[in-house]
Amino acid sequence: MTEARTDGEPADLTAAERRMWDAFRTGSICDLSTRAADRDDPHGEHVWGPERSVRARVVARLLLHGPPPVPGRVASLKLRGVRISGRLELSGGAVAPYVELQSCRFDSEIQLSEARFGTLRLINCAIPRLEAARLHTEGDLHLPRCRVARGIRLTDAQIGTDLLVSQAVVQRDNKGRAIAADGMSVAQDFQAELLETYGEVSLRGAKVGVSMNLRGARLRNPYGRYALNAPQLTVERTLYLTSIALDYAAAGGGSSTPPYGLGATPTRGQRAQRFECRGGLRLDDGRFGDAIDFYGARFTLAAEQEISLRRIQTPEFRFVGERPELGRVVVSGAKVVKLVDTSTSWPGPGGVSIEGFVYENLAPRGHFPLSRRLEWVEAATPEYSPEPYERLAAVLRASGEDQDAREVLLAKQRRRRATLTPGPKAWGYLQDWTVVYGYRPGRAALWMAVLWAAGTLLFSQLHPPAIKEDEHPQWSAALYALDLLLPVIDLGQQGQWKLEGGWQWGAAGLVIMGWILATTVAAGASRLLRRG
Numbered sequence: 020m021t022e023a024r025t026d027g028e029p030a031d032l033t034a035a036e037r038r039m040w041d042a043f044r045t046g047s048i049c050d051l052s053t054r055a056a057d058r059d060d061p062h063g064e065h066v067w068g069p070e071r072s073v074r075a076r077v078v079a080r081l082l083l084h085g086p087p088p089v090p091g092r093v094a095s096l097k098l099r100g101v102r103i104s105g106r107l108e109l110s111g112g113a114v115a116p117y118v119e120l121q122s123c124r125f126d127s128e129i130q131l132s133e134a135r136f137g138t139l140r141l142i143n144c145a146i147p148r149l150e151a152a153r154l155h156t157e158g159d160l161h162l163p164r165c166r167v168a169r170g171i172r173l174t175d176a177q178i179g180t181d182l183l184v185s186q187a188v189v190q191r192d193n194k195g196r197a198i199a200a201d202g203m204s205v206a207q208d209f210q211a212e213l214l215e216t217y218g219e220v221s222l223r224g225a226k227v228g229v230s231m232n233l234r235g236a237r238l239r240n241p242y243g244r245y246a247l248n249a250p251q252l253t254v255e256r257t258l259y260l261t262s263i264a265l266d267y268a269a270a271g272g273g274s275s276t277p278p279y280g281l282g283a284t285p286t287r288g289q290r291a292q293r294f295e296c297r298g299g300l301r302l303d304d305g306r307f308g309d310a311i312d313f314y315g316a317r318f319t320l321a322a323e324q325e326i327s328l329r330r331i332q333t334p335e336f337r338f339v340g341e342r343p344e345l346g347r348v349v350v351s352g353a354k355v356v357k358l359v360d361t362s363t364s365w366p367g368p369g370g371v372s373i374e375g376f377v378y379e380n381l382a383p384r385g386h387f388p389l390s391r392r393l394e395w396v397e398a399a400t401p402e403y404s405p406e407p408y409e410r411l412a413a414v415l416r417a418s419g420e421d422q423d424a425r426e427v428l429l430a431k432q433r434r435r436r437a438t439l440t441p442g443p444k445a446w447g448y449l450q451d452w453t454v455v456y457g458y459r460p461g462r463a464a465l466w467m468a469v470l471w472a473a474g475t476l477l478f479s480q481l482h483p484p485a486i487k488e489d490e491h492p493q494w495s496a497a498l499y500a501l502d503l504l505l506p507v508i509d510l511g512q513q514g515q516w517k518l519e520g521g522w523q524w525g526a527a528g529l530v531i532m533g534w535i536l537a538t539t540v541a542a543g544a545s546r547l548l549r550r551g
Contacts, residue, residue: 099122146168320347483522
């Protein structure tokens with residue numbers, strides 16, 4: 020049995036462990052690195068011997084039942100270039116001291132399930148696995164530049180301030196998940212710039228108190244359906260799935276915790292790394308207080324995979340990434356205030372679903388003519404549906420673009436016509452040919468003028484006898500033709516004159532054309548009034 024000295028120090032400590040013990044009491048850094056870059060790389064091949072090794076159980080004893088600090092100092096565990104042998108088991112424990120481990124190497128997994136920390140920082144460490152379900156921290160949890168061989172588990176964890184996993188590389192566990200953080204709560208920012216994962220990132224029901232930043236991240240999951248699976252995710256500010264400007268990254272190279280939240284979306288000409296998602300992305304039923312930003316994002320999907328944004332709610336949706344070659348983009352039931360997009364971001368026919376997608380303003384970037392917007396609606400509705408057309412028309416009308424709104428409703432009528440039986444379809448063609456479904460009122464006036472002129476010319480060659488010799492108006496070819504064309508108004512000419520033979524057929528033709536023209540105009544006017 021290990022004996023302890025009077026100050027609580029175990030009797031069997033190695034030289035490296037004694038250095039760590041003494042540094043803990045003064046709050047100073049226990050640095051066992053050699054200052055040789057190739058030898059100090061925790062992810063390299065070089066073997067770290069016993070002179071750089073401490074046992075995990077000694078580390079646990081320091082954190083859970085450590086000695087008091089030297090008077091005037093604050094006890095904390097700060098290690099650099101240290102190998103921790105054995106499994107670090109802190110599950111269920113309460114760790115009061117500040118913990119920061121830089122460029123350390125763990126032989127076995129770290130067990131932090133249901134543990135409580137103030138602040139925990141593991142920076143550029145090699146970790147076989149981090150098991151931290153229901154972890155609770157009062158401050159930060161930082162894992163920048165760490166490499167984790169068998170996944171990170173943060174299910175139902177509660178992070179008191181910030182979660183930082185920027186530039187980390189995380190492989191999958193035996194369930195195919197690189198990061199399992201369902202139900203996790205982060206009080207402030209979730210920073211994951213330049214993160215690389217090889218398995219599913221699961222954030223189902225997670226909550227982020229400020230912003231969630233995955234600028235320049237590369238999420239890959241060739242083993243399953245989703246690379247990012249985060250239904251019911253709540254982010255109080257903005258979710259960034261964007262490119263990142265790389266010029267800032269070197270600034271944090273020598274610091275214990277590199278700057279985070281500083282990686283801006285790149286400007287034109289800046290060196291940048293795209294956000295890449297190789298696998299499906301699912302944000303169904305998410306709530307985002309400011310925006311979802313896909314600027315410069317690249318998605319590589321299989322044919323059956325989706326960018327699924329069903330029923331999301333956000334004031335601004337910026338869909339300005341690359342067009343996926345395969346798979347689908349689904350925004351059915353989503354509600355956004357401003358839609359910011361480009362004509363080249365959306366997939367082609369069959370690759371988009373916008374049924375029930377509600378947006379109030381359009382703010383396209385670049386050239387996005389109405390013809391391309393109509394192609395977008397058509398691509399999203401392989402089977403005719405009126406709602407996407409009516410939504411687009413309402414948005415255009417609200418922004419003062421009445422002519423474009425009429426063009427959208429006209430496109431809707433023409434699309435609907437293709438679904439009708441022969442009789443109604445013929446009537447639709449007639450409305451389109453004559454008065455363009457009432458959306459171009461000038462066409463009706465033109466047809467009326469043409470028919471009136473033709474009728475006037477026709478009847479100017481005729482001087483018919485009156486039906487009543489002693490009671491009739493003066494013959495006028497122009498008034499007679501107009502009286503035939505107007506089906507409701509009586510100008511006192513029709514029914515006063517006796518026509519025979521072909522003249523009767525000519526008059527009947529004008530009456531029929533007048534009724535057709537009036538009916539189509541009335542139908543179009545009715546549609547316009549309903550939309551108004």
